[in-house]
Amino acid sequence: MNVKSYKLRIAFELLRSTLPVVIFVAVYAFSYFAYCHHYHIQGMEVHPSELLYKSLRLFVVEGEIDEPRVSGFLNVMRFVAPLTTVMGAIAAFTVLLGRRFKDLRLTTLADHVVICGLGRKGNSLARQFRAQGKKVVVIDIDESNEYFSIQMLSNIWTIAGNAADPEILAKANLSTADCLVIATGSDSTNINILIHAANQVKARKHHDPLHVVLHMYDSAICPLMRNKQVLMSIRQRVNLVTVNMYELAARQLFLNDMLDNMPTDIQSKQRMHVAIAGFGNMGQAIALQTAKTGHFASAAPWEMGGDRNNQTPKPLLKPLITIIDENAEKAGKEFTNRFSQFVDLCEINTIEGDIHDPAVYNHFVDLLKNETYLSSIFICYEDDYYNIKNGLSIIDRLKQQYERKKFLESIDIFVELSESEGLYHLLEEENAETALARQLKGFMAVPDLFYTDEGNNAGYEIMGRVFAASYEEQFDLPDGIKKPGWDNLSFRLQDSNMQAAHHIGVKLRTLGYQAVPSVDGIFLSDKKGGPFFPDPGIQLPITDEEREILAVMEHNRWLAEIKLEGYTYSSSKDPNSRKHPCCVPWERLDEKNKVKDLAQIDIIPVALLNAGFIPMKMVLANLYQNLDSRHKLLFEDLAIGLLNGGAALVEKAKQCKINDFLGKTQSKEILLISGVSDESQFDQKAKEKLTSVLSNFAGVVISGRISAGIQQHICSITDNLRKQNRKMYVLLGYLPQKLSSDNLDSRYDRLIKTQGVEFSELESIQCWLDIVLAGFEPSQVKYVCFKSEDDGFDFQLSKELGANVEILN
Structure with a gap:
């Protein structure tokens, strides 16, 4: 609903509720004046109270005027007043009938969403679902709730009452509902609603099991509720998903915007700094997610290269978290008491007060000026407008420092917003327009509740399945797991593999890679729907040292995960007392367990390919983004072919077009000539240079x-x-298939045609794909062009792939 229609509906509802009162007051006033006029004509004086009483009697249908002669004005009011009474009765009857009709319509609803709890999150969820075209019913105990009128104006059914009361809950017609979201302010109330809901859907027929999303405010209880052994009788009747919305929102936030907005490597001296203004539930969830994901290459305990045995271990660059809150110190202590090992993962700094306070801001900005910090700011107060206001204020103040401290321009500022409309869209539009506004980003405090089933997270679940299947194939089954398979894992183990998948992006960025979604979606798949493992395997083309750095990052990520669950070190594993022998830093980990982390790094490309993502160097990904779909598909084959073992996979579907000709020469090099379409640029001097190049070369010559x-x-x-x-x-020679035959030279050993109409990027991509499939390394290719078009696709691709580039200009 847009702003204009929303205002019109508010005006209409206001008019409809106040109009009967206005009409009654007006008719009563006119009746009074009619009597005054009547007695004035008669020359009689009557007390005002008597006039008021007589005026009121006019509204009674059987009321009579006991006057011998009635004035015209009074005679008119004699009919208008009772007519007003009749109209009021009809209006009241209509309201009652409307309520009964509404209750009747509720019994006929099907495939609707029921939301229990109409707070800030419930209101946002209701509007999200309504925007998706779903029918929505909300239940809240407080009928005076400010959000009630908003929902009524948005064509959302509202039920006033305690959803934990079975009779109230029954009004929502759960037997035909599609989804139930339980998000009241009390965890015990939420559980009671779940129990009653499960009882009411026992006789659910001709429908799939009711999808129930149970929100638990206490993040410590949430993992317990996710245990498949808990609430087993209820799980048999409903499809139950237990979430902590703050945790889920923080996880989605960090997937979309990684903390390392400038990738860090092992040589980096920068430290992650996360400032959180407003340390409520959302702020605490961001702190926990920082501890889980803030593990970068700079945390490796050695310097790059050299003899590690003679190196003094580097100090661990733990993320720094600055809490800005009116009760920052108290809130920080309560938080670390709940998560006692959090201080092993992150350092906490507290600033008492509100970030809008100049004194607080000045204290805070001193931290931002530290060039060794890579800072991100999260503003998490309960008021959307207040969050935006503070974000803009911080940008305005930082702007004054830009000329002296250029690195401040890289600071990201995230503001919590409860709805995806209004201010959120405004920020998105601003981000596309100005570099300054790009620092300010909105994030949703209410997550996508179906993120676990659809959209991006479906890909992450596939990656998690690949990690789990690979582990089961190479090592023993995890403790307590009797049968292999994803569905046999506990939720904790499933979630652990999912979190490892979420961290892939951080690891890839460390080495200058990124995961690019494939045009065709899932690249690898198994007929049974399970993970597909190509033979031979596919790995990233990285050194052993780089591989170990990524393994250290994975171990640190896993270590943070179990420490936050309360695990500590013991020489033997005991899940009941939360003891684990691997709860130690990487350098103290035995080789047997280091192999497990290394194996997880090896399987990353396969996990990505199963989920429809392709690992590419960032520079290649930038070239890829500017291609059309047909070109992208071929480029994806090239990117996969560049992976270790990737060429064999691509070759099964694509035949190399130059292998048959490579046996005619003993050369291990290729000369690739490209970059001129205008013959006027090919003068005598250029011809002489080309002759010189060819005279000093023997082997495969390819023209593009x-x-x-x-x-x-x-x-x-x-x-x-x-x-x-x-x-x-x-x-x-590589040329488009539909190029005129006049352009073909018979002296070529072979002319390889692409699917194009005229020369384009296709020729260059196909050429490089054939080179890779033939077993050549890019370093074995000499690329020659005739002009220095640094932004030309052929030149950039050859350069970024690692060819020896020469410009004949």
């Missing part, structure tokens, strides 16, 4: 995006060198 005239020059030069028996060449 060049004009027919220059192709002829290449053929003439190589032909002359062949006749002199000085050089052995294999001459290949």
Whole structure:
């Protein structure tokens, strides 16, 4: 509903509720004046109270005017007043009938969403579902709740009452509902509602099990409620998902915007700094997520290269969390008492007061000026407008420091918003317009509750399944698990694998990679729907040291996860007392368990490919983003072929077009010529330079995006060198399939045609794909172009792949 229609509906509802009162007062006043006029004509004086009484009697249908002669004005009011009474009765009857009709319509609803609890989150969820076209019913105990009128105006059914009362809950017609969201302010009330809901859907027929989302405010109780052994009788009747909305919102936030907004490597001296203004439930969830995901290459306990045995271990660069709150010190202590090992993972700094206070801000900005900190700011107060206001204020103040402290421009400021409309869309539009506004980002305090079933998280679940299946294949089954398979794992183990999948992006960024969604979606799949493991395996093309750095990051991530669950070190594992022998830093971990972390790094590309993502170097990903869909598909094959073992996988679907010609030369090098479509640029000097290059080369010569005239020059030069028996060449050309036959030179050993109409990026991508599938390394390729088009696709691709680039200008 847009703002204009929303205001119109408010005005209409206000008019409808006040109009009967206004009409009654007006008719009563006119009746009074009618009597005054009547007695004035008669020359009689009557006490005002008597006039008021007589005026009131007019509203009674059987009331009579005991006057011998009645004035015209009074005669009119004699009919208008009782008519007003009749109209009021009809209006009241209509309201009562409307309520009965509404109750009747509720009994006929189907596939609707029921939300119990109409607080800030419940209101936002209701409007989200309504915006998706779903029918929504909300139940709240407080009918005076400010959100009640908002829901009524948004065509959302409202039920006033305690949802924990079975009779109230029954009005929502759960037997035909699609989803039930339980999000009142009390965990015990939420559980009671769940029990009553399960009882009411026992006889649910012709419908799938009711999907129930149970929100638990206490993040410590939430994992216990997720245990499949808990509430087993209820799980048999409903499809239960237990969430902590704050935790889920923080997790989704960090997936969309990683803390390392500038990727860090092992040499980095920068430290992650997270400032949280407003340390309520949302702020605490962000702190926990920082501890779980803030593990970067800079935390590796050694310097890059050299003899590690003679190195003094580096100090651990733990993330720094600054809490800004009116009761920051108290809130920080209560938080660390609940999560006693949090201080092992993050350092906490507290600032008492509100971030809007100049004194508090000045104290806070001193931390931001530290160039060794990579800072992010999260503003998590309960008021959307207040969050935006503070975010803009911080940007305005930081702007004054930009000229002296350029790094301040990289600070991201996140503001909590309860709805995806209004201010949220305003920020998105601003982010696209100005560099300054890009620092300010909105994030949803209410997460996508179906994130676990649909959208992006479906991919992360597939990755988690790959990690679990790979572990079961290489190592023993986890403790307490009797059968292999994802569905046999406890929720804790499933979630642990999911969190490992969430951290893949951080690991990839460490080495300059990123996961790019495939145009076709899932790249690898098994007929049974399970993970697919190609043979031979596929791995990232990284060094052993880089591989170990990523393994350290994974161990630190897992270590944070179990420490926050209360685990401590013991020489033997005991889940009941939360003891684990791997609860130690990487350098103290035995080799047997280090292998498990290394194996998880090895399987990352396979996990990504199963989920429809392709690992690419960031520079290649930038080139990829600017291609159309047809070009992207071919580029994806190239990116996979560049992975260790990837060429074999691609070759099963794609046949290399140049293998047959490589046996004609003993050269282990390729000369790739491209970069000129205008023959006027190919002057005598350029021709001489090309002749010199070819004279000093023997092997496979490939021409790419060049004009027919220059192709002829290449053929003439190589032909002359062949006749002199000085050089052995294999001459290949790449050109569009629909190019005119006049552009074809018969002296090529082979002309390889792409699916294009005219020269485009396709020729370069297909050429490089064939080179990779033929077993050549990019470093074995010399790329020659005739002009220094640094932004040209062919030039950039060859350069970023690692070819030896030479410009004949």
